Amino acid sequence: MQMYRPMAWVGLFMLASLASAESRGRSAMRLSPVTRVVELLEGLSKKVEDEAKAEEDLYETFVCWAESITSQKTASNAAAEARSDELRTYIDDLVNGRIELTSERTDLTKQLEELNTGIEVATQMREKEKKDYGDAKDEMEKAIDALTKAVEVLGTATKDSKEGVLLAMKAKVSTSADARAKEAADLSRAVELGER
Numbered sequence: 001m002q003m004y005r006p007m008a009w010v011g012l013f014m015l016a017s018l019a020s021a022e023s024r025g026r027s028a029m030r031l032s033p034v035t036r037v038v039e040l041l042e043g044l045s046k047k048v049e050d051e052a053k054a055e056e057d058l059y060e061t062f063v064c065w066a067e068s069i070t071s072q073k074t075a076s077n078a079a080a081e082a083r084s085d086e087l088r089t090y091i092d093d094l095v096n097g098r099i100e101l102t103s104e105r106t107d108l109t110k111q112l113e114e115l116n117t118g119i120e121v122a123t124q125m126r127e128k129e130k131k132d133y134g135d136a137k138d139e140m141e142k143a144i145d146a147l148t149k150a151v152e153v154l155g156t157a158t159k160d161s162k163e164g165v166l167l168a169m170k171a172k173v174s175t176s177a178d179a180r181a182k183e184a185a186d187l188s189r190a191v192e193l194g195e196r
Contacts, residue, residue: 031039093099 090099094101
């Protein structure tokens, strides 16, 4: 209650000032100055006590509120710390691969295996096609060489004849060879379309 004393003196001074002003203004009322001061002091004392009681109630309310908030915050901090520990463990499990969020990894692994199998099958097929092409090319080159030699031999044998059976046959053979080459190209194209 010592902190209210300076306030009481200030209040007392103000009341004394008011009392002196009031005493000058009141001519009808004749109270003694001491009586007035006593009344003012009693009023001031009552007012100070009321204010002290109000401040004490306010202080107690604040203390209760602070204790309540402190206990709530302590409990929420403990809960948050526990949740934080759980989340750290969960993240550690995720990082180390002990937990997977989706089946994406297994789906991608299966898809990768399927793609690798497809690549392997396609590679084997391309190697077979390459071998078949190489064999066919080799056979065609040998046939072309044989035909070129045959034409040279026939050319040498019929060098001096101007018109003859062989020259007439040569024209037929070259025409026939062109037609067969065209038929072979058409058949090759049809086979390729059939394989697709």
